[in-house]
Structure formats: structure tokens, C-alpha cells
Amino acid sequence: NAGVTQTPKFQVLKTGQSMTLQCAQDMNHNSMYWYRQDPGMGLRLIYYSASEGTTDKGEVPNGYNVSRLNKREFSLRLESAAPSQTSVYFCASNVHWAEPSNYGYTFGSGTRLTVV
Amino acid sequence: AQSVTQLGSHVSVSEGALVLLRCNYSSSVPPYLFWYVQYPNQGLQLLLKYTSAATLVKGINGFEAEFKKSETSFHLTKPSAHMSDAAEYFCAVSGRSYNTDKLIFGTGTRLQVFP
Numbered sequence: 001n002a003g004v005t006q007t008p009k010f011q012v013l014k015t016g017q018s019m020t021l022q023c024a025q026d027m028n029h030n031s032m033y034w035y036r037q038d039p040g041m042g043l044r045l046i047y048y049s050a051s052e053g054t055t056d057k058g059e060v061p062n063g064y065n066v067s068r069l070n071k072r073e074f075s076l077r078l079e080s081a082a083p084s085q086t087s088v089y090f091c092a093s094n095v096h097w098a099e100p101s102n103y104g105y106t107f108g109s110g111t112r113l114t115v116v
Numbered sequence: 117a118q119s120v121t122q123l124g125s126h127v128s129v130s131e132g133a134l135v136l137l138r139c140n141y142s143s144s145v146p147p148y149l150f151w152y153v154q155y156p157n158q159g160l161q162l163l164l165k166y167t168s169a170a171t172l173v174k175g176i177n178g179f180e181a182e183f184k185k186s187e188t189s190f191h192l193t194k195p196s197a198h199m200s201d202a203a204e205y206f207c208a209v210s211g212r213s214y215n216t217d218k219l220i221f222g223t224g225t226r227l228q229v230f231p
Contacts, residue, residue, distance in 0.1 A: 031217060040125065042206060042221040043160075050217070058218065090159065094217065103148060103167050105219050109159040 002026050006091050006108035013081040013115045021076040021111050023091030031094040032074035033058075033105070034066060036087040043090060049074055081115045088112050118143040118209045122222035130230050135179075135194040137225045139207030142188065145216055149190040150208040151181055154224075160206065166190060177201070202229045 004025045013019055025032065030051050035043040045058030047066040055066050063085060065077045074093075078085060091108040123138040141147055149166040164175025171183040181192045190207060207222040 033219065035221075040223060042223040045218055045220070048218055092219070094219075104150070104162055104165055107152075107160045 004091055004093055004106050004108035006089075006111050008111060009109065011111065011113050013078075013113065015082060015115060017081050018077065018079050019081065020078075021089055021091075021113075022073070023075065023108060024073045025091075025093040025106070026072065027093060027095075027106065028071070029093035029095055029106070030071070032068065033092045033094070034064075034074070034076045035090045035092065036060065036085075037090060037110075038087050046076065046089075081113075083115045086113060086115045118145075118147060118211060118216070118218075118220045120207050120209050120220060120222035122205075122207050122225050124225055125223065126226050126228065128228040128230060129197045131199055132196050135192070135197045135201065135227065137192040137205050137207075137227065139181075139190045139192065139222060140188050141190060141207070141209045143209055143211065145211045145213065148210045148212060148217075149181075149183060150210075150219070151175065151179070151190075151192050152206045152208060153177075154204045154206065156203075163192070163205075197227075197229045199229050199231065202227055 007022045033048040034046040037043045044060050049055045049068040052071045067075050089111045092105045094105045119142045121140045151163040152160040164173045166183045174180045179194045204224050204226045208219050210219045
């Protein structure tokens with residue numbers, strides 16, 4: 001099925017370890033996003049990529065880096081994990097903003113990350 | 117910049133009663149507005165979206181929302197609640213141009229439905 005695929009689904013890290021969350025979409029969308037979801041705080045934007053080759057910081061970028069490898073893939077890297085990064089991470093993609101009839105974000109199923 | 121405020125972090129209704137989840141937005145540019153639903157331990161599913169001149173938007177599962185520019189509101193309603201509607205609901209806003217199309221979420225409203 002077409003959509004947004006995230007890997008892994010679950011991960012436990014020790015403080016200071018690094019890891020990369022992978023995200024791929026097969027809908028030929030231009031924009032891709034990484035969010036984190038914490039109880040009572042909704043989803044907060046970490047980084048986004050409006051098009052291949054561009055990335056920009058969102059609301060909570062500290063401690064994270066991203067790579068827009070190609071149009072399909074957008075990865076999120078934690079260089080030195082901290083307990084405050086325990087969260088559920090969602091990747092999303094969207095058609096171009098100038099296509100309102102098709103406009104709408106598609107979300108992956110999430111990665112539940114625990115940092116101990 | 118855009119922002120969203122969802123009034124009430126928890127809403128409880130009886131099965132068959134009206135569901136009303138409140139959302140107010142702030143945007144310096146004409147917005148796109150969305151409602152998403154999240155069931156426990158699952159991802160987000162789009163309920164409905166406002167992207168055009170039609171201010172009353174119908175979505176899936178019998179939900180609808182009305183865009184009211186004068187009130188900067190986009191409240192979600194359903195005439196008759198069903199047990200299966202119990203979930204968390206998120207209102208979100210984005211702009212309509214390059215670099216404003218980031219989706220900004222409210223903090224969510226958890227809907228409980230009692231038999």
C-alpha cells in the first residue's frame with residue numbers, strides 16, 4: 001500500500017547512544033516532516049524538508065539532525081540520546097502547497113523511542 | 117506564524133449525544149485547517165480538512181467542521197456519538213505558501229464516550 005513507512009517501530013537506547021530513524025514515502029510528495037509526540041503536548045515539529053535538498057528547523061530541533069537523502073527518504077538522527085528524547089516520533093509527507101485539492105499530510109505509524 | 121488552541125483536554129459524552137470539540141486558530145496568512153484522530157497506540161488519521169471556499173467541511177465517520185473566519189474557529193462536531201469515537205483528536209493549521217506549509221498542531225482533546 002502507498003504511504004509513509006517508518007523504521008524501526010520500537011527502540012530502546014542508552015543515554016549517549018546514537019541512532020537514525022528512517023522514513024520513506026512512495027507518493028511522490030515534495031514535503032516531508034519529523035514530529036515528536038509527548039503526552040499533553042500534541043505533536044511538535046522537529047525538522048521539515050520542503051523539497052529535495054532543503055531542510056529547515058521546526059519548533060524543537062535541538063539534539064537532532066536530518067538528511068533528505070532523495071525525494072523519497074527523510075531520516076532523523078539522534079547523535080547523543082538523552083532521556084528527554086523519550087517520545088513517539090512521526091514522519092509525515094505532503095503534496096506541494098500549491099495543490100490544494102490534494103493537500104493533506106500522510107503520517108507514518110510512528111517510532112516509540114525510550115532513552116534510559 | 118500559525119498556532120492552534122484546543123479548548124478542553126478531555127471531553128466526555130454519552131453514546132448518542134452531540135460531540136463538540138473546539139478549535140481556535142491564529143494565522144497571519146489564509147490557513148488550511150485540519151482535524152486528525154488518533155486511536156490508542158496508532159498513528160494519525162485525517163478526519164477532514166478545510167482548503168477551499170466551502171466553509172462547512174464533511175469528513176469521515178460522520179464528523180464535520182465549520183470554518184468561521186470572524187471567530188477564527190474550526191470546531192468539530194458529530195450529531196450522535198458512538199462508542200468507537202473514543203480517541204484523541206487533534207486540530208492543526210498550516211499556511212498556503214512555500215515555507216508556511218508546516219502543519220502546526222494543537223495539544224489534543226481526548227474524547228470519552230459512555231454507554
